[in-house]
Structures are given as C-alpha cells and as structure tokens.
Amino acid sequence: MSVSAGVSQALAAEIQSAEAEYRRRKRRESWQRRILPCVGILIGIGVWAALVHVFKVPPFIAPSPMTVAATFVAKSDVLMNNLWPTVVEAVGGFLIGNLFAIALATAFVHSKAISQTFFALVVLINSIPVVAKAPILVLLLGNGFAPKIAIAAVISFFPTLVNMVRGLESVNPQAMELMRVLSASKPEVFMKLRIYNSLPYLFSGLRISASASVIGAIVGEWIGSNYGIGALIIQATYAFDSALLYAAVFVGSAFSVLFFMAISLAERLIVRWQPPSVV
Amino acid sequence: MAGAKALSSIASQEAAGDQQLNAVVCQNVSMRFVTDRRTVTALDNISFSVEAGGFLCVLGPSGCGKSTLLRVVADLIDPSSGTLSVFGRTPRQARINRELGFVFQDAALLPWRSALGNVELPLEVGGRRNLAKGAPTPRELLRLVGLEGWETSFPHELSGGMRQRVAIARALLGGPRLLLMDEPFGALDEITRDRLNEELRRIWLETGTTILFVTHSVYEAIYLGETVLVLAANPGRVRATVKIDLPRGRALSIRETEPFNRVATRTRELLGSEL
Numbered sequence: 392m393s394v395s396a397g398v399s400q401a402l403a404a405e406i407q408s409a410e411a412e413y414r415r416r417k418r419r420e421s422w423q424r425r426i427l428p429c430v431g432i433l434i435g436i437g438v439w440a441a442l443v444h445v446f447k448v449p450p451f452i453a454p455s456p457m458t459v460a461a462t463f464v465a466k467s468d469v470l471m472n473n474l475w476p477t478v479v480e481a482v483g484g485f486l487i488g489n490l491f492a493i494a495l496a497t498a499f500v501h502s503k504a505i506s507q508t509f510f511a512l513v514v515l516i517n518s519i520p521v522v523a524k525a526p527i528l529v530l531l532l533g534n535g536f537a538p539k540i541a542i543a544a545v546i547s548f549f550p551t552l553v554n555m556v557r558g559l560e561s562v563n564p565q566a567m568e569l570m571r572v573l574s575a576s577k578p579e580v581f582m583k584l585r586i587y588n589s590l591p592y593l594f595s596g597l598r599i600s601a602s603a604s605v606i607g608a609i610v611g612e613w614i615g616s617n618y619g620i621g622a623l624i625i626q627a628t629y630a631f632d633s634a635l636l637y638a639a640v641f642v643g644s645a646f647s648v649l650f651f652m653a654i655s656l657a658e659r660l661i662v663r664w665q666p667p668s669v670v
Numbered sequence: 671m672a673g674a675k676a677l678s679s680i681a682s683q684e685a686a687g688d689q690q691l692n693a694v695v696c697q698n699v700s701m702r703f704v705t706d707r708r709t710v711t712a713l714d715n716i717s718f719s720v721e722a723g724g725f726l727c728v729l730g731p732s733g734c735g736k737s738t739l740l741r742v743v744a745d746l747i748d749p750s751s752g753t754l755s756v757f758g759r760t761p762r763q764a765r766i767n768r769e770l771g772f773v774f775q776d777a778a779l780l781p782w783r784s785a786l787g788n789v790e791l792p793l794e795v796g797g798r799r800n801l802a803k804g805a806p807t808p809r810e811l812l813r814l815v816g817l818e819g820w821e822t823s824f825p826h827e828l829s830g831g832m833r834q835r836v837a838i839a840r841a842l843l844g845g846p847r848l849l850l851m852d853e854p855f856g857a858l859d860e861i862t863r864d865r866l867n868e869e870l871r872r873i874w875l876e877t878g879t880t881i882l883f884v885t886h887s888v889y890e891a892i893y894l895g896e897t898v899l900v901l902a903a904n905p906g907r908v909r910a911t912v913k914i915d916l917p918r919g920r921a922l923s924i925r926e927t928e929p930f931n932r933v934a935t936r937t938r939e940l941l942g943s944e945l
Contacts, residue, residue: 572744
C-alpha cells in the first residue's frame, strides 16, 4: 500500500513538473508571437532611417522616420480632420456594399435563374479597375460623400458576394437530407442551416472588403475632393511635403488595419464553433 | 403489437398484404440514375418487408444500392418504378407525419448547436411540433444514449462515437415508428462500434421502434438484426433473406458462439457467391 502511494506520489510530481514545463513553453511562445513582429517593424524603420541618412536623400523626395514622427505631432489636427471623412466613407460603403452583397447572395441561392442571369454581369462590373470606376461614379454622384461611399460599396461588394454564395451553398449534403426528413420548409433550411453555415465564409469576405473599402474611399478622394486622407495624399504630393504624405499614408493604413482587426474580433465573438472543415 | 412476437421465417408475399403487421413493404422497386456517360441501375426489382417492431439489416458490398434503398424508404428520392408503403401509407405521408427517424453515416450534427440543441432541432422545423405528453424529452434521450452531462458540449468537443449517439438521440425524438440507419457506425473504431452495437440492441428493445439498418459488416448485421437482407451489386438486387435465430437479449460475446458463427458463415457464402 505504502509502495503504491509512493509511486503515485512520484507520478503526481512528474505530472506537475510536466505541466509547469508546458505552461512555461506556452508563455514563451505567446511572448515571441507578440514581440517578434514588433522587432521586424523596428528593423524596417531602422533600415529606412539609415538609408535616408547614408544617401543624404533630400526631404522633398523622402523624409526620415524622425521627420515623419515630428509631422505626426505637429499636424495631428490636420491628419485627424482628414481621417474622419475617410472613415465615414469607408465604413458607410462597407455597410451598404455588404448589405447588397448578402441580399444578392440570398437571391442567388434561392433561384438558379437569378444567379445565372446576373452573375456574369456582376463579374463584368467587378473586372473594371477601381481607378476606372471612380471617375464614372464622380460624374454620376457629384463631389460630396456620395461617390466615395459608392466606390467603397462597389469594391466591398464582390468579395462578400462570392464568399457568401459559397457559404450558403456548401451545406453538408447529409444535413440537407436531415432537413428533408424533418419536412423543413425552404425558409427554415435557410434560417437554421444555410445562414449559420455561411458565417465563416461571410467573415472571410468581410475581412477582405474591410481593407478594400478603405482603398475605395481613398481612391474616390483622389478624384475631385479637398478633404479626406486621399485628398491629403494628393495635396502633400503636389506640395512636395513628403513628411505629410508619409504621415497621411500611415494614418490611412493604420485605420485599415484597425478595421480589419475589428472584423476579425467580431468573427471570433460570433463564430464560436469550429467549422467542420477549414476551406 | 402483440402480433409482432416471433418473426415469420420468410418475408413472404402473403405478409405484404397485411399492412398492419408491416412497417415497410417494398414491392418491385427499381432505381436508375441517368448520367452523361451511362445509366446506372442502382436497384433492380427489389422486394422485401419489415414487420412492425422488427430489426432488418441490409447487408451488401459497396455499390449494391443499400443507401439508395434507405433513401427511397425515407422519401429522400423517388424510385424509378415499384411501390413502397410505410405503415400502410406512402413514404411521403410517413415523412410528413414524422414517423421516420434517420441516422446518417457522418453524424450530420449542426456544429453551431450544442448536443442538446441538436437533439431539439426536430422540434423547431417542419411545422414546429410539440412533443406528445409523456414522450421522452431531449434530455431524457441524451440520457438514453449515455450522454448525460454532455448537453452543453458542442460537436467539435465530442468524439466520433459521442456525435453518433447525439444523432441517434435526435432521430429518436418524437418517438418515430421507423428508424432508418445508413452505416451509422461505419466511420468509428471497432471498440466504439462494438459498444454502440450493444447499445443499439438495448435501445431497440426498450423503445420497440422498427429499425432498418444498412451495413457492409457481416458481424454487425447478424449481431444487430432479427433478419438480414443480403443484396448483390451491379445491379443491386436481393440475394437472400436470412432469419437470425438468436435470443432477443444479446451480449457481444454471442459473436463467439457456435450458432452465430454458423449463420455468419452462411451469410458470407451468400455474399461471396456473387464473385
């Protein structure tokens, strides 16, 4: 009895040390995951500063990171005032474009005829580059927020449409048969099966269109606008104010990254189950 | 149900006339699939019947149309020709009346629903039915299949065997009179499969529901079934009907007994005579 107690005690100690080792390794890995990307970014900034310094690049061609940082502080009000219009346009376009995409995906799945009629047209419109769509929409919608929101909407629309159609259609065939055995109606199949099945696909579409909508808004501002990050980029370029140009670009991409991360966070909160097979 | 004591040795044509005793009567059912390349005859003139309260295993090599046969009974596909009745009605009426439960090869659970949520699904679709008074609740069914305490777990947190148990509980909700099972344990390891075989026998004895079970394992078919319908492939047709003369209460160890082995040998011969 005492022998087996001794053995089990030794075993417990061994398990405890193995668990401690496992936790240490996990902690180290999670630190690495967070720190190494920052190290990479710092290296990039260092190389940039060194290149500007060594080759004595004049400030109207490319600024040093320190100049850009100084501009961030000095012109933070200009940058912020121009960020908000871009945010409104990108988020507004994102919402409108994705609502239309989800509605059209639903119609496509509902009727094969609708899908066959309109899919080619949608692909055709999508094949026009953004910079070509932008002037068309500016002519149609004028100079205010409307054309930028429209461009952001058009550019967010396609990735969500394609992913959503796939998600609504790629339902487990046996789950479809189950619904039939249960005599489920078409709306019930949609509400209980297709929508949930499409969510992981929808989010992969939304993540793409989050970044795309920011691009759409900025490109829209290039053409006939005097506010927004896009307009600021154009103005800074013509004024050879390279530090302001770089600062505007950083603000735009920081917003894009935050938008992307917000969508990823929403996905993690909503899709709590494990998709049956990672596609 | 008092008449459903011993099974008659042959599912005869005469018995087919007596609709009350039979859960399923299948007469001259054929199924052809036309594709670009060729026309496949999955089922060729199949006739059989299952007594109410019976346990029929459909055994055959892959490609013999056993899954197709099950789907015809479940009204998932229409046969090219022939007639079917389920409790004296058409398969469609039986399906709409919720007299059928179906268990698929892959458990076909909805991954966003907990075990309990999956078992409750039949109450939420197809006209939102309420459970009859006294009928087992979803929780009670999970207990019946040995999953008490796992109600809130999601499918990805369950093992393959547990997922299949949830699927069985879901199929049993509402007390279907006929349970259709399409190789439900085919993807499981042998140990889990044995255990679930034993439990399915117990569930069959406890619920008195009629079971139509498709498998390609000779041992599974004989251990589970009161009758085994042996099919041949290309085209799928009935080779023989084997009555299993084993006690109703069966331990797994029955598979090592002389009577079991005798019927297993005979059944394997029936399958083999095809080649």
